[in-house]
Amino acid sequence: MGKIKGAIVVNTDRCKGCNLCVVACPFKVIALTKEVNVRGYNYVQPVLEDACTGCCSCATVCPDGCITVYRVKE
Amino acid sequence: MTRNEIIKPENLVYKKPTLMNDNHMHYCPGCSHGVVHKLVAEIIEEMGLREKAIGISPVGCAVFIYNYIDIDWQEAAHGRAPALATAIKRLWPDRLVFTYQGDGDLACIGTAETIHALNRGENITIIFINNAIYGMTGGQMAPTTLMGMKTATCPYGRDPQLHGYPLKIADIAAQLEGTAYVTRQSVDTVSAINKTKRAIRHAFENSMEGKGSNLVEVVSTCNSGWKMSPVKANQWMKENMVPFYPLGDLKDKK
Numbered sequence: 001m002g003k004i005k006g007a008i009v010v011n012t013d014r015c016k017g018c019n020l021c022v023v024a025c026p027f028k029v030i031a032l033t034k035e036v037n038v039r040g041y042n043y044v045q046p047v048l049e050d051a052c053t054g055c056c057s058c059a060t061v062c063p064d065g066c067i068t069v070y071r072v073k074e
Numbered sequence: 075m076t077r078n079e080i081i082k083p084e085n086l087v088y089k090k091p092t093l094m095n096d097n098h099m100h101y102c103p104g105c106s107h108g109v110v111h112k113l114v115a116e117i118i119e120e121m122g123l124r125e126k127a128i129g130i131s132p133v134g135c136a137v138f139i140y141n142y143i144d145i146d147w148q149e150a151a152h153g154r155a156p157a158l159a160t161a162i163k164r165l166w167p168d169r170l171v172f173t174y175q176g177d178g179d180l181a182c183i184g185t186a187e188t189i190h191a192l193n194r195g196e197n198i199t200i201i202f203i204n205n206a207i208y209g210m211t212g213g214q215m216a217p218t219t220l221m222g223m224k225t226a227t228c229p230y231g232r233d234p235q236l237h238g239y240p241l242k243i244a245d246i247a248a249q250l251e252g253t254a255y256v257t258r259q260s261v262d263t264v265s266a267i268n269k270t271k272r273a274i275r276h277a278f279e280n281s282m283e284g285k286g287s288n289l290v291e292v293v294s295t296c297n298s299g300w301k302m303s304p305v306k307a308n309q310w311m312k313e314n315m316v317p318f319y320p321l322g323d324l325k326d327k328k
Contacts, residue, residue: 018104063108065090
């Protein structure tokens with residue numbers, strides 16, 4: 001098919017919920033959750049995983065380096 | 075293809091740089107410092123200079139940078155980072171020596187050190203984080219605070235009659251004979267971050283090749299000091315800071 005699929009893994013304990021990745025994602029893959037982590041911050045999680053292309057926008061803008069990106073060509 | 079099939083080591087395209095350790099960063103959520111820390115760690119890793127890099131940390135929010143990036147660090151007295159960098163680079167000419175300073179450290183108390191180190195053409199790189207406010211001490215007016223901008227110590231806005239005018243350090247540095255590369259970048263969008271990464275790498279390469287001193291000014295945000303959300307602070311920066319501090323290379327000596 002040649003379609004590019006991506007997946008992200010968020011280090012939720014490190015995330016501070018600044019929301020910059022949510023704005024940076026061109027496909028609205030990532031969103032802030034209502035749950036809080038050990039430090040009391042709301043953290044982000046992938047919600048629309050099928051749309052992810054592994055473009056690394058979210059990981060690039062993350063000030064704390066919480067996001068790991070994987071990409072594969074189908 | 076399921077998520078578990080994609081998440082495999084061979085498909086990895088982006089992760090936190092290995093030079094950046096797992097210590098929890100004390101910065102506020104959305105602080106520009108984190109992005110620049112990440113870029114510095116990535117570049118040193120890519121250039122293979124882990125054992126040769128010596129950073130000078132400032133006084134200010136970034137004082138604890140030595141806790142987050144696993145290279146050699148030296149802590150300088152307030153504003154004296156370029157003087158210390160000069161000494162280290164002269165004693166260890168084969169090392170990558172850089173300072174990482176904020177606007178209170180570099181543009182206020184350390185203006186003399188900065189300008190003279192740049193003018194002497196020391197083979198160092200100065201990374202200058204300009205967020206137009208004193209972040210660490212609670213949002214007081216900095217020399218780089220914009221006209222009319224409200225801070226804790228100028229609650230009615232910066233007034234030139236009373237507080238003088240904002241200081242454009244990169245423009246001053248570009249006039250000096252000793253500087254090889256002077257640029258002003260930002261870290262608000264993906265493309266801006268990539269440009270900043272290229273700029274810092276170019277500056278590090280220049281200092282290793284002995285071309286002269288390098289200044290990379292990063293126009294950044296301080297959302298806590300500005301009393302905004304991180305996303306709004308990035309927008310405010312684009313609308314208000316960038317017109318006064320235009321982005322781009324100011325000097326690139328070949």
